[in-house]
Every structure is written in C-alpha cells, then in structure tokens.
Amino acid sequence: MTREELARFIRSSLDRQSVVEIDGLGRFRRNTEGRISLVHANRPSAFIAYAAEDGLTADRLCDALEAQGWSAWLDRRRLLPGQNWPRRIEEAIASSDCFIACFSTRSVKKRGGFQAEVRYALDCARRVPLDDTFIVPVRLDDCRVPTRIQREIQYVDLFPDWQTGLDKIFTIIESQRRAA
Numbered sequence: 001m002t003r004e005e006l007a008r009f010i011r012s013s014l015d016r017q018s019v020v021e022i023d024g025l026g027r028f029r030r031n032t033e034g035r036i037s038l039v040h041a042n043r044p045s046a047f048i049a050y051a052a053e054d055g056l057t058a059d060r061l062c063d064a065l066e067a068q069g070w071s072a073w074l075d076r077r078r079l080l081p082g083q084n085w086p087r088r089i090e091e092a093i094a095s096s097d098c099f100i101a102c103f104s105t106r107s108v109k110k111r112g113g114f115q116a117e118v119r120y121a122l123d124c125a126r127r128v129p130l131d132d133t134f135i136v137p138v139r140l141d142d143c144r145v146p147t148r149i150q151r152e153i154q155y156v157d158l159f160p161d162w163q164t165g166l167d168k169i170f171t172i173i174e175s176q177r178r179a180a
Contacts (some may be wrong), residue, residue, distance in 0.1 A: 010036065014030055032135055034139070044071070046097065046098050047073045047096040047098070047100065047102050047117075048062055048065075048072055049099065053106040054104050057104075094124050098136055099124070100136055101119040104138050104139070105142075108145075121134070133173075135153055138165065
C-alpha cells in the first residue's frame with residue numbers, strides 16, 4: 001500500500017468512525033478544525049486469544065483492558081478485509097506485551113485457531129526474559145487448564161468474581177510494565 005492509498009483509507013475511515021487505530025503506529029482522529037492528527041502508539045498491548053463461543057466474554061475483557069489504557073488486540077476488531085489473517089495474528093502475538101489466553105470448557109476441548117494461537121504464544125514466550133510475564137492464562141469458567149500451561153504458569157479466574165480476576169490481571173501487567 002502506498003502512502004497516498006493509506007492516507008485515503010484513513011480519511012475515508014474517519015468519515016465513518018471517530019478513531020482509526022493502526023497497530024504499531026497509533027490512533028488517527030480529526031481535531032475540532034477537521035484536521036487529522038496522530039497519537040503515537042505507546043500504550044502497552046495485550047493479545048486476547050479465545051474460542052469463538054466465548055466471544056462476548058472476550059469482548060468484555062477487551063473493553064476492560066482498553067478502559068485501563070491498554071491496546072487490546074481482538075481478531076474481530078483488528079483484522080481488516082483482505083488481510084492474511086494467520087500471518088497477521090502471529091505478528092500481533094509476537095509484538096504484544098502480553099498474551100491473554102481465555103480458557104473455558106469450550107476452548108480446552110476445541111481444535112483450531114485458539115489452540116494454534118496458544119502454541120505460538122508458548123513459542124514467543126521462549127524469547128522473553130525468564131522473569132518477565134508474557135502469557136497470562138485466564139479461566140472463564142471451572143475448566144481444566146492444560147497441563148503444559150498449568151505446570152509452569154499460574155492462571156487467573158474471571159469467575160465467580162469478574163472484578164477480582166481483572167484486578168489480578170491488571171496487577172501483574174502493571175508490575176511488569178514498571179519493571180521494564
């Protein structure tokens with residue numbers, strides 16, 4: 001895509017919505033005079049992996065992270081038409097500050113994208129310093145976390161008390177940011 005094509009895309013998108021976010025670059029918006037401005041990306045980022053059946057809960061988690069000042073990556077919100085989605089998802093996982101894996105009774109039994117994303121995140125975690133937190137497993141219900149994860153990484157429950165679980169996620173992520 002040329003610069004001119006990107007500029008046209010941003011302008012036309014801003015005609016339909018108030019903000020356009022481009023991963024790694026920042027957020028474009030119109031100011032009060034109608035001029036387009038860019039707020040550079042410097043927010044921490046989290047990739048949210050989930051099974052399609054848990055989409056509403058993933059949306060809720062995404063909204064909570066964004067309300068906390070994070071850039072949350074959720075496929076339904078970030079993938080654009082025509083993108084090579086497997087490659088784009090891998091890029092988003094590798095460039096995220098953390099990977100939040102949403103385990104549920106549905107996701108742990110299902111084959112497909114969620115499992116592939118978790119496996120790729122495990123590979124990415126090998127490149128992160130040993131004392132850093134990259135993978136944050138969360139349980140959405142009373143499911144069994146896979147042994148490979150459970151053996152090395154503590155998980156967080158978002159049930160029966162959603163807010164207590166969220167607070168734990170924010171605590172680990174924020175402590176990680178301060179240590180960096």
